[in-house]
Amino acid sequence: MSRHLSLIGMPGAGKTTLGQALAAYFGLPFVDLDAEIVARAGQSIPGIFAQRGELDFRQLEADTLRAVLARPAPLVLATGGGTPCFHNGITALNQHSITLWLDVPVSTLLARLQAAETAQRPLLSQAPAGLETRLYETLTARTQFYQQAQLHCAGDACTVAALLPRLAAAGFPPPAV
Ligand SMILES: Nc1ncnc2c1ncn2[C@@H]1O[C@H](COP(=O)(O)OP(=O)(O)O)[C@@H](O)[C@H]1O
Ligand SMILES: O=C(O)C1=C[C@@H](OP(=O)(O)O)[C@@H](O)[C@H](O)C1
Ligand SMILES: [Mg+2]
Numbered sequence: 001m002s003r004h005l006s007l008i009g010m011p012g013a014g015k016t017t018l019g020q021a022l023a024a025y026f027g028l029p030f031v032d033l034d035a036e037i038v039a040r041a042g043q044s045i046p047g048i049f050a051q052r053g054e055l056d057f058r059q060l061e062a063d064t065l066r067a068v069l070a071r072p073a074p075l076v077l078a079t080g081g082g083t084p085c086f087h088n089g090i091t092a093l094n095q096h097s098i099t100l101w102l103d104v105p106v107s108t109l110l111a112r113l114q115a116a117e118t119a120q121r122p123l124l125s126q127a128p129a130g131l132e133t134r135l136y137e138t139l140t141a142r143t144q145f146y147q148q149a150q151l152h153c154a155g156d157a158c159t160v161a162a163l164l165p166r167l168a169a170a171g172f173p174p175p176a177v
Contacts, residue, residue: 012112028073037061069093084148123138
């Protein structure tokens with residue numbers, strides 16, 4: 001079984017950004033789970049939420065996750081913020097990959113997401129009580145899943161350079177066969 005590297009954490013934590021950088025550093029394929037879901041569904045993430053609802057999205061997300069984790073060659077996977085928290089996602093991720101939680105405080109998430117385009121993140125763009133409250137509530141509900149990751153990084157520890165020795169100690173990337 002190949003051991004991938006999976007990044008988990010809140011929207012805005014930098015999973016996609018850091019995942020691309022790590023994949024480039026190691027010369028490994030990068031997979032963004034949201035992009036895989038869009039390709040499978042032939043629909044954007046906001047489109048799936050609007051037309052099929054969150055329950056359907058979570059099923060599609062779980063199916064796509066299993067398909068990606070079953071790929072034989074090691075890859076770097078950026079999950080969606082909810083991926084570990086539904087349909088036993090964290091168990092599947094821990095079984096088939098080294099999991100790394102990007103633990104970024106709400107104040108930082110808020111600043112990043114306000115600067116970015118939240119329309120691409122339907123759970124956040126439709127937050128009735130405001131983005132900050134939604135982020136706190138979501139992080140509180142999800143921490144029980146995120147903290148099951150094998151590796152944890154916060155703040156300055158979430159750079160490629162800082163992560164290299166920790167990934168090596170965890171056996172990533174696996175030796176080529
Ligand atoms: N380490 C970082 N420092 C500053 N901004 C960042 C960092 N990582 C990501 N960002 C910015 O935050 C936003 C969300 O990043 P993204 O990688 O899409 O997060 P995620 O995939 O976890 O939702 C983007 O605008 C990105 O450029
Ligand atoms: O937190 C979530 O439930 C979601 C996060 C999004 O991914 P990012 O974490 O990359 O924003 C995307 O999967 C979808 O909008 C749902
Ligand atoms: Mg992302």
